[in-house]
Amino acid sequence: MRSxxxxxxxxxxxxxxxxxxxxxxxxxxxxxxxEQIATSVNTNPVVIRRLLGELRRAGLADSRRGAGxxxxxxxxxxxxxxxxxxxxVESGPVFALHRSAPDPGCVVGHGIGPAMTAVYxxxxxxxxxxxxxxxxxxxxxxxxxxA
Amino acid sequence: MRSxxxxxxxxxxxxxxxxxxxxxxxxxxxxxxxEQIATSVNTNPVVIRRLLGELRRAGLADSRRGAGxxxxxxxxxxxxxxxxxxxxVESGPVFALHRSAPDPGCVVGHGIGPAMTAVYxxxxxxxxxxxxxxxxxxxxxxxxxxA
DNA sequence: ACGGATGTAACAGCTACTGTTACGACAAGA
DNA sequence: TCTTGTCGTAACAGTAGCTGTTACATCCGT
Numbered sequence: 001m002r003s004x005x006x007x008x009x010x011x012x013x014x015x016x017x018x019x020x021x022x023x024x025x026x027x028x029x030x031x032x033x034x035e036q037i038a039t040s041v042n043t044n045p046v047v048i049r050r051l052l053g054e055l056r057r058a059g060l061a062d063s064r065r066g067a068g069x070x071x072x073x074x075x076x077x078x079x080x081x082x083x084x085x086x087x088x089v090e091s092g093p094v095f096a097l098h099r100s101a102p103d104p105g106c107v108v109g110h111g112i113g114p115a116m117t118a119v120y121x122x123x124x125x126x127x128x129x130x131x132x133x134x135x136x137x138x139x140x141x142x143x144x145x146x147a
Numbered sequence: 148m149r150s151x152x153x154x155x156x157x158x159x160x161x162x163x164x165x166x167x168x169x170x171x172x173x174x175x176x177x178x179x180x181x182e183q184i185a186t187s188v189n190t191n192p193v194v195i196r197r198l199l200g201e202l203r204r205a206g207l208a209d210s211r212r213g214a215g216x217x218x219x220x221x222x223x224x225x226x227x228x229x230x231x232x233x234x235x236v237e238s239g240p241v242f243a244l245h246r247s248a249p250d251p252g253c254v255v256g257h258g259i260g261p262a263m264t265a266v267y268x269x270x271x272x273x274x275x276x277x278x279x280x281x282x283x284x285x286x287x288x289x290x291x292x293x294a
Numbered sequence: 295a296c297g298g299a300t301g302t303a304a305c306a307g308c309t310a311c312t313g314t315t316a317c318g319a320c321a322a323g324a
Numbered sequence: 325t326c327t328t329g330t331c332g333t334a335a336c337a338g339t340a341g342c343t344g345t346t347a348c349a350t351c352c353g354t
Contacts, residue, residue: 008243008342009242010342011242011263012242012243012259012263019255019259020253023255033300034299035299040249040250042250044344044345046301046302046343050301050302053301063299063300064351065299065350066297066298066350066353067297067299067354068353068354069351070299082266097159098160099156099312102163103187103188107170108170108290109189110290110294111289111292112163112290115286115289115293116158116162116286118289119278126274127241130273131266139263142258143255143262144254146257146261147258155311156311178330180329180330181330182330190313191313193313194312196332200333211321212330213320213321213329214322214327214328214329214330216320216321216329217330218331
């Protein structure tokens with residue numbers, strides 16, 4: 001039983017940032033600055049820029065430089081799923097096998113990898129399916145409902 | 148896109164250790180030592196003792212001390228699911244909300260928590276369901292099949 | 295040219311897991 | 325009772341990732 005304090009909040013922060021940009025644009029603004037987003041998220045603008053940089057590389061956000069610069073969405077909120085965001089910021093398995101290969105001369109050491117992989121693959125596939133079912137539009141709707 | 152090198156291998160190692168004990172006992176041995184298990188897992192005996200200590204606290208394993216001591220299963224392989232093991236060694240959410248609370252004066256900052264929690268809860272519940280469907284007996288069967 | 299914003303490097307602090315050494319506690323068996 | 329083998333656990337270093345922060349270069353609209 002571990003506490004896992006350092007759990008992944010990256011998906012949360014990324015979804016927060018994108019949703020914020022989406023709502024801000026919907027209210028008629030051109031671009032959102034990392035400063036504004038950071039205020040809503042309650043963190044440092046650099047943290048936001050770093051994260052949005054990964055999202056831009058994934059084709060979910062764009063940035064303009066120079067004066068009056070800032071961030072925009074590359075796609076509509078409705079076409080971005082939590083899976084898109086997850087893959088942009090967290091790609092990597094939830095569970096891992098051994099760090100160093102177990103004893104191949106042992107029956108268990110030899111067969112445990114494939115056995116666990118079968119389970120992990122299924123878990124991962126289902127997790128992705130679930131994340132894919134929720135769009136940022138859904139998230140925004142829930143957000144506004146809570147207000 | 149992060150690599151997540153340090154992903155959770157604890158579930159893998161715990162399942163490996165318990166399965167090893169189960170097979171060893173099934174072959175007529177009384178107890179398994181942390182040294183033997185560590186050899187199969189390819190790690191240090193102390194790592195195994197630490198992990199099995201958590202499994203003992205969860206009621207999945209038992210240890211005897213003194214000469215000729217070692218580890219035994221508290222329950223049959225068939226009655227131990229991967230969820231039992233997961234809860235014993237990994238309890239804690241896969242995803243987390245913000246580390247420090249977002250701006251409650253912002254619509255998004257205020258509503259994003261509940262919105263994401265709804266998704267995360269569902270993901271977590273499904274993950275548990277899936278892990279609960281596989282017993283260590285199933286794992287052992289797969290392991291022996293691979294041999 | 296100026297000003298405002300991004301892009302990014304660099305660093306410290308925190309947390310978690312692993313691996314290792316060391317040593318005390320314990321109990322079976324001689 | 326003494327020996328011996330094993331667990332139980334503390335302690336520490338090393339690795340890794342995320343966060344937060346400072347600093348500074350880069351870019352571009354005005």
